[in-house]
Amino acid sequence: MTTSLLMLVVGSMLGNFMTIQRAAARQVSRSELTDQLRLTMDRITKDVRQATSVHPASSSSYLEFDTFIDGSEHRVAYDGSSGTTVTRSLDGATPITLLERLQTTAIFTYAPDVTDASVITVTLIAKPDKFEEDGSDVTLTSEVRRRNR
Amino acid sequence: MTVFSRILRSSRDETGVAMIIAVVLSSVIATLGVLMLATATHTDKATARGRHRTQALHVAESGIEQALARIQAAQGSLASTSFSGDTELGDYDVTITRLPRNTYEIESVGGVRRGRVLGAERRIKVTLQPPLTFDKALFSYTTVETKNNDIINGDVWGNHSVILALGTQVYGSAVAAAGYIDIGSTSIVDGELWSGGYNPDGGYAIRIRSTAQVGSDIKASVQNVGCSGSDNSNYKIRLDSGVIVGGDATTWGPLVEGSGIQGATYLNTCTQSPPTKSLPTFTFAPSNYDSVTYFGTPTSSSLTATTEFRNHILGLGNRISGTFYINQADPVSQSTRIDLTNTVITGDTTIITNTPIFTNGTTDETSDATLTLISTYDPPASSSCDVNDDASECSMHIKNNLSISGTTAVALYAPYGPVAIKNNAEQFGAIFADSIQIKNNQTLTYDDRVARIVGFGEVTYEVTRWEELPG
Numbered sequence: 001m002t003t004s005l006l007m008l009v010v011g012s013m014l015g016n017f018m019t020i021q022r023a024a025a026r027q028v029s030r031s032e033l034t035d036q037l038r039l040t041m042d043r044i045t046k047d048v049r050q051a052t053s054v055h056p057a058s059s060s061s062y063l064e065f066d067t068f069i070d071g072s073e074h075r076v077a078y079d080g081s082s083g084t085t086v087t088r089s090l091d092g093a094t095p096i097t098l099l100e101r102l103q104t105t106a107i108f109t110y111a112p113d114v115t116d117a118s119v120i121t122v123t124l125i126a127k128p129d130k131f132e133e134d135g136s137d138v139t140l141t142s143e144v145r146r147r148n149r
Numbered sequence: 150m151t152v153f154s155r156i157l158r159s160s161r162d163e164t165g166v167a168m169i170i171a172v173v174l175s176s177v178i179a180t181l182g183v184l185m186l187a188t189a190t191h192t193d194k195a196t197a198r199g200r201h202r203t204q205a206l207h208v209a210e211s212g213i214e215q216a217l218a219r220i221q222a223a224q225g226s227l228a229s230t231s232f233s234g235d236t237e238l239g240d241y242d243v244t245i246t247r248l249p250r251n252t253y254e255i256e257s258v259g260g261v262r263r264g265r266v267l268g269a270e271r272r273i274k275v276t277l278q279p280p281l282t283f284d285k286a287l288f289s290y291t292t293v294e295t296k297n298n299d300i301i302n303g304d305v306w307g308n309h310s311v312i313l314a315l316g317t318q319v320y321g322s323a324v325a326a327a328g329y330i331d332i333g334s335t336s337i338v339d340g341e342l343w344s345g346g347y348n349p350d351g352g353y354a355i356r357i358r359s360t361a362q363v364g365s366d367i368k369a370s371v372q373n374v375g376c377s378g379s380d381n382s383n384y385k386i387r388l389d390s391g392v393i394v395g396g397d398a399t400t401w402g403p404l405v406e407g408s409g410i411q412g413a414t415y416l417n418t419c420t421q422s423p424p425t426k427s428l429p430t431f432t433f434a435p436s437n438y439d440s441v442t443y444f445g446t447p448t449s450s451s452l453t454a455t456t457e458f459r460n461h462i463l464g465l466g467n468r469i470s471g472t473f474y475i476n477q478a479d480p481v482s483q484s485t486r487i488d489l490t491n492t493v494i495t496g497d498t499t500i501i502t503n504t505p506i507f508t509n510g511t512t513d514e515t516s517d518a519t520l521t522l523i524s525t526y527d528p529p530a531s532s533s534c535d536v537n538d539d540a541s542e543c544s545m546h547i548k549n550n551l552s553i554s555g556t557t558a559v560a561l562y563a564p565y566g567p568v569a570i571k572n573n574a575e576q577f578g579a580i581f582a583d584s585i586q587i588k589n590n591q592t593l594t595y596d597d598r599v600a601r602i603v604g605f606g607e608v609t610y611e612v613t614r615w616e617e618l619p620g
Contacts (some may be wrong), residue, residue: 013174020181033193038199064254068616071274138236146481147615 022131027129030138033101037124037140040086042101047076048144050121056115061105063120067147080107086124101127103137120144151580165210184232201261201269204238206617209259209273210240216255218275224436225609227252239263250357250497250519251437251603253277253610256618275565276614280606282429283560283579286321286595289429290564292328298589303579303595304340308425310348321595326425327372332357336387339364341396343371345422352383354400358390366396366412368420375402376419428564428581429605431523433501438472445476452478455485455504462492470496470518477504481526483540494557496521502526502600505547505566513557519598520559520578527565534567536586543569544582553577558596562605 046065055064062080066073069090077089087095094140103125110117123141164209183437215234220227222237231244238252239261239510246254251423255275262382286303293307296314304321305311313319313336323330331357332338342363345431354369369386371379384402388394388409397412398404401419435441444458445451455475462469470491477485484504494513499521504526513520524544528534532542539546544566551561559578561568570584572589577596589594 003166006166010170010174017177018187023183024185024188027185031188031195033194035195039193042199046617057430068614070619074440139460149613 026128026131026136031137033126033138034140036099037126037138041122041124041140041142043088043098044122045142045144046080047078050145051146052148054110054114054117054120058108058110058114060108063108063110066140078107081105086108099124099126100131116137118146118149120146152291170382181438181473185361189367194367196288197267201267201414202271204261205269205271206260207259208236208239208241208261210255212257212259213273213275215241215253215276216243216245216257217277220245220253220610224434224602226446250601251279251610256604270620271518272618272620274616274618275612277610278613279601279603280608280611281600282605283581283599284601285581286426286579286593287585288426288579288581289585293585294587295591296586297590299587299589299591299593301593303593306426311347324423326423329353330355334358334360334362336361337364338362341365342367343423344369344514345512347383347385349383351387352385353405353479354384354402354558355389357389357392360391361389362393362395364395366392367398368398370404370422372419372422373399381557383416384460397585428562428583430607431525431564431605432560433474433604434609436497437609438601440472443474443476444474445478446472446475447474450476450478450503455479455487455502462489468492468493468495468514470494470498472499473501475502475504477502483507483542486526487524494518494553499523505543507539507548508546511553513553515554515557517598518557519602520553520557520561521562521599521602523562525565526563528567534569534584534586536569536571536588541569541576543567543586545569547574547576555594555596558598559598562604 025090051065051067053066058064062079064077067076075091078086079095080086080102084095084102086099086102087097091093107123111119121141121143125137125139127137210212212234227245229245229247233242239259239319242258243255243257248254258270258272260270263270285306286301287305288308289599291371292309292314295304295317298316301321302318305319305323307325308327309325311323311325312331314333315335317336319338323338323342325344326407328346330342330344338483344354353365357363367386369384371384373379379401380494381402384400385405386398386400386407387405388407393409395411398410399418399420401417404414404416433447444454454475458475481504483505486507487500487502488507489507489511492511494515496515496546497518501523503525505526506522522545526544528542528544534543535541539548544563544570545561547570553576555577559576561580563582565583566585568580568582569586570591575592577594578599579595
């Protein structure tokens with residue numbers, strides 16, 4: 001009798017355990033994604049903040065500009081036109097992937113316009129590695145004012 | 150009691166089972182708790198680190214603002230210095246370095262929780278310079294006119310017309326914002342031509358004479374928006390025999406005698422002319438210069454200012470550098486002008502005067518210098534400037550072998566009168582004047598060392614470079 005009751009209690013606790021375990025895994029996954037988004041955003045905002053000129057080919061999914069890196073001028077391009085990754089290319093070299101599982105191509109907005117942008121708003125939306133079916137995208141937005149304009 | 154019944158009884162003995170289960174469950178729950186706590190702690194740390202990095206940037210920028218305030222308080226004459234300060238978020242260390250030609254470099258290191266866990270530090274450097282004003286080789290508030298084999302390495306701008314006579318070579322563009330362009334025989338312009346008006350004599354917007362060459366597009370635009378009310382017969386492009394145009398030709402009017410256009414031709418096509426531009430304003434402030442030698446003062450003119458200045462520089466062996474302010478009392482005329490005959494420039498030199506300026510055989514002995522001549526002389530209304538007449542009413546007469554080497558860049562500024570240049574002058578720099586006349590084998594090469602001269606423009610300093618350096 002006691003064993004049966006214990007089994008009942010254990011069964012119910014196991015259910016709770018499964019729920020908690022699932023939540024923990026989900027949390028870890030979102031945390032990892034948030035870290036990736038933060039790093040990507042930090043990289044973009046640092047480059048954009050000191051941009052000297054924005055290339056007219058820039059769009060909502062592609063941003064190309066001249067900027068200072070460690071005291072010298074370079075051409076940097078961020079490309080999210082695939083809708084799944086954000087890559088960074090330095091001086092035309094092979095792009096490096098900064099962010100995966102991107103969920104948008106509308107990353108960059110320019111004010112007042114592309115060629116004379118004083119403020120560039122960056123929006124990154126991505127899906128966690130696990131529990132994609134939850135529909136819990138993580139969104140990070142940052143507004144960057146260009147200092148060299 | 151049989152053996153079987155004893156075994157059965159002992160198997161029903163549940164003593165201690167609850168504890169085992171409790172221990173197992175506690176372990177599982179504790180593991181989960183630790184895991185979730187670790188995730189939360191990581192997120193907390195990452196957030197804090199990100200926040201501190203952003204705050205460190207703001208703190209560093211606070212240091213920059215503090216430096217700007219100090220430079221402003223010193224009216225732009227602050228010497229190199231260092232200081233520290235703090236805000237509610239963190240502290241900053243700032244170094245201000247004053248460089249030659251009114252350039253400041255400010256380096257600020259902002260720190261939040263420096264030397265502690267999750268601390269952050271960011272370093273930014275800002276360069277301050279006078280605003281960009283001298284951005285073309287020749288800028289005329291009215292008309293630019295050249296004659297006889299002059300060479301201009303840079304852009305040419307006239308608010309009215311641009312007339313480049315026989316054999317002129319321009320390695321840049323030529324714009325006549327509200328007037329016409331006339332390119333003489335055998336001349337070369339390797340950039341574009343863009344006009345916004347027309348020559349009433351013949352109704353030409355752009356005329357390119359025989360065997361002249363243009364390297365890029367030519368465009369005859371109209372000032373009126375939409376070209377409304379503009380008679381397109383006045384906006385002709387005329388190309389004489391042997392002319393070559395490397396790009397497209399676009400005009401509100403027709404094309405006359407043109408066959409050398411290598412690009413496309415767009416006739417009767419309305420395009421908007423470029424807006425006319427003002428000359429940059431100049432404001433004299435003693436604090437902008439290391440020292441100023443006065444002949445008269447800004448508030449008190451002197452009847453002997455130009456004579457005293459001439460005697461002063463002759464006393465220096467006609468070799469000068471530094472800043473000179475000469476305020477001649479009325480009547481100001483060509484007979485009381487600044488005379489720099491055979492003067493040798495030996496370092497950065499600025500001459501500011503209300504009189505005309507005359508140079509004849511002026512040279513330099515420098516390794517890297519600028520010469521800025523500023524004449525606010527306003528010629529009498531009924532007078533005229535003749536490049537062939539040294540006594541005519543020009544604001545500046547630059548004459549006979551002004552041979553300034555590439556080591557000295559020259560800026561000539563005459564906002565109210567013409568600048569006349571003749572006979573084998575070689576100059577590196579820029580000329581900004583009410584009008585410009587150039588004659589006989591002049592060579593002018595634009596030099597960006599005069600692009601930003603203190604005192605010109607709406608502000609004294611502007612940020613020309615903002616960069617984040619590695620920590």
